[in-house]
Amino acid sequence: MLIARTKKELAAALAEIRSHHRSIGLVPTMGALHSGHASLVAAAREENDAVVASIFVNPLQFEALGDCDDYRNYPRQLDADLSLMEAEGVDVVFAPEVEEMYGPTGVPLLWVRTGAMGERLEGASRPGHFDGVATVVAKLFNLVRPDRAYFGQKDAQQVAVIRRLVADLDFPLDIRAVPIIRAADGLAESSRNQRLSDTDRTAALALPRVLSTLAERAAGNQPLDIEGARAQLRNADGVRLDHLELVDAATLEPLAVSGALDRPALVVAAIHVGAVRLIDNGELIPAGDRDLR
Numbered sequence: 001m002l003i004a005r006t007k008k009e010l011a012a013a014l015a016e017i018r019s020h021h022r023s024i025g026l027v028p029t030m031g032a033l034h035s036g037h038a039s040l041v042a043a044a045r046e047e048n049d050a051v052v053a054s055i056f057v058n059p060l061q062f063e064a065l066g067d068c069d070d071y072r073n074y075p076r077q078l079d080a081d082l083s084l085m086e087a088e089g090v091d092v093v094f095a096p097e098v099e100e101m102y103g104p105t106g107v108p109l110l111w112v113r114t115g116a117m118g119e120r121l122e123g124a125s126r127p128g129h130f131d132g133v134a135t136v137v138a139k140l141f142n143l144v145r146p147d148r149a150y151f152g153q154k155d156a157q158q159v160a161v162i163r164r165l166v167a168d169l170d171f172p173l174d175i176r177a178v179p180i181i182r183a184a185d186g187l188a189e190s191s192r193n194q195r196l197s198d199t200d201r202t203a204a205l206a207l208p209r210v211l212s213t214l215a216e217r218a219a220g221n222q223p224l225d226i227e228g229a230r231a232q233l234r235n236a237d238g239v240r241l242d243h244l245e246l247v248d249a250a251t252l253e254p255l256a257v258s259g260a261l262d263r264p265a266l267v268v269a270a271i272h273v274g275a276v277r278l279i280d281n282g283e284l285i286p287a288g289d290r291d292l293r
């Protein structure tokens with residue numbers, strides 16, 4: 001596995017890879033890797049001749065451009081991450097410092113603007129977050145020029161925003177969304193889970209429980225009680241609800257449903273448990289639509 005810490009080293013590693021591999025799959029990450037990331041690499045391996053992964057905790061997508069505890073406390077474990085990537089069969093890892101990525105000021109002058117799509121749901125609680133994501137992802141696409149790029153469906157809004165980025169700015173690659181990986185207790189895998197105490201983790205399980213109840217009701221063509229689902233999370237011990245919304249899977253526009261769902265939709269949610277903010281989502285597929293898949 002080649003490790004590139006600078007753009008120049010990345011270019012040299014890519015030239016080497018391209019001399020004997022045809023297609024490249026890119027897996028962008030912020031490190032602190034877990035089984036969810038391993039599933040992204042596995043999907044990339046399956047469809048491409050070579051896999052490039054990046055490890056970069058991007059300050060632009062955090063509050064105050066990274067001048068915040070969430071950025072400072074974000075788990076950083078480069079050696080363990082490199083071992084995992086090597087074991088998963090990654091060919092090149094790009095792990096730059098902030099100045100290498102954005103120059104001496106650490107902040108680019110020009111950004112990608114995600115507009116209304118980045119201001120709703122997660123974006124309402126984290127202003128500027130999706131502009132930061134879209135800006136770093138656009139840079140990674142330009143630096144690596146992959147054929148396909150892989151993102152976890154757990155970040156459903158991120159997937160939708162990146163699909164628009166590729167469509168609207170004509171990046172010549174395909175985006176793949178890889179299904180959510182859940183631990184045995186049902187919690188969606190996330191680097192932030194490392195920061196949950198045992199008590200917090202038990203509290204956090206209210207979220208996958210509520211989502212799976214909604215999925216079961218949709219599958220059984222039973223009426224969905226979105227407000228009831230919100231109330232369950234508001235009343236759950238140790239949980240502070242940020243949002244829970246029923247949305248269109250592609251546009252993330254809110255859906256108003258009274259009664260049973262008549263087409264597939266997504267329910268997206270975020271909660272705070274202790275100092276940790278967790279997101280999760282679930283596909284809601286009415287019985288008739290599931291039979292058609």
Ligand code: PAF
Pocket residue numbers: 028029030056058061133136137155158
């Ligand atoms: O999902 C993430 O880990 C990050 O948002 C990404 C896509 C690597 C951009 O920094």
